[in-house]
Amino acid sequence: MLESLFLNLGQHDSLSDDEQSLLGNLMAGERSFAAGQDIVASGSRPAYSTLILDGLAARYKVLADGGRQFTSLQVPGDFVDLYAFLLKTMDHGVIALSPCRVILADHSKLRSITERAPHLTRLLWLDTLIDGAIHREWIVAMGRRSKVSHLAHLFCELFVRLQVVKHTNGMSFHLPVSQAELADVLGLSVVHMNRVISALRNSGVIAWANHTVTILDWQKLQQIAEFDPTYLSMTREPR
Amino acid sequence: MLESLFLNLGQHDSLSDDEQSLLGNLMAGERSFAAGQDIVASGSRPAYSTLILDGLAARYKVLADGGRQFTSLQVPGDFVDLYAFLLKTMDHGVIALSPCRVILADHSKLRSITERAPHLTRLLWLDTLIDGAIHREWIVAMGRRSKVSHLAHLFCELFVRLQVVKHTNGMSFHLPVSQAELADVLGLSVVHMNRVISALRNSGVIAWANHTVTILDWQKLQQIAEFDPTYLSMTREPR
């Protein structure tokens, strides 16, 4: 059941049997959320962190004028709020974009991992660091890429991340979001989001229908996005 | 000499004498960089992480068309690349925006801290988590705030962060950046950056001259920015 977690953490360095059982022991209490439901509420002080087993979720903040901005997309094998273990208070919410199955990690058990399992601790720390690296890439995309390039970059990132946890199907992956939700990822109006999507479609590098994205020209998509996966740290080495 | 590091880490939870001496032992090898010099090069695999003792630095990426985007600003007491300890390869550069005095932390010594000092490890982890929280706030600002609000938010954030390490002077702080550099923070053209700065100045909440920002109306600046410092985790509690 924790296969996607093992695939995710294990891509960076090998996980010993002991570590896998520590993780198995850590994760307990499966839950389900419907699309649109809050998985973690802004302002709360959760006593556990949440791992996605299945579904798509996102972190978000809402401003006074009602504007919403997603700050990350979370796929199976991702902790959506591992940082809450040390940050304590959630300064933003996490929402299920599609029906989500999740499993919980008690903060007290996480703490005992930091006391007793340094290597596993470093791998969990690394997981949050990659989170940060993705944030930085999003900042660059929002600030200095064209909107088409930004969207292309997002598709590259999602494809690669989903591939790691075996949630791609050939050159396709499931993306259960509306154009309005995607607009809250890129920081655009819905109308302009539609224009950008049309442009990327017309360039012939992707198709997107029935909530499924198909990459028609991976080479060219990467070029448009100037995609360099270094920031995802997808190499196995001692950590 | 490590006072700003102690102020920075110590604001979140108390640092024992043992932990302070561990940190003292960790940090060695002072260096200086001139404004405009790279402190860490993109693509490198540093064997140590860098702490700022004095000066202002920034992480950045450069795109193919020459566009540059800063992804963070780093003040005294900040590790500019603590994550490189686990991420291994730098996917971006770090530049000195003003003359910088820094001190280094060997990655091998950092690793031994994770093996032997769990509480200090958690505080260092926390430091990188706050980094991530700041990134998320920047994403929200870039995506959904007006440009004036974005700039106001940046000033709020810098003021509060500099206050923690005692680098403010009343309601003023030193900000040794040109408008062109600031444009690379907000993701704007230089011309538009100038318009935004003028607008914020004309609203009477800040003054900015001789590389010194003075907050004239802290209340109103926070309102314009919708600033909520929760994300900076500035409360002292067990971590």
Next chain:
DNA sequence: GCGCCGAGTTATCAAATGTTAGCGCACTGT
């Protein structure tokens, strides 16, 4: 079968933002 409703799409116009160019001022080196 019928109508409602959400999502995608397009058109039109307005506002925000970028580009290019130029001016003035303070600072610097000669």
Next chain:
DNA sequence: ACAGTGCGCTAACATTTGATAACTCGGCGC
């Protein structure tokens, strides 16, 4: 004193992006 240079600032115009509205289409409940 002088020219050169970096930086802040402004103008004029082009392009991108947003706001509003309307139309289509398919799913879904009645």
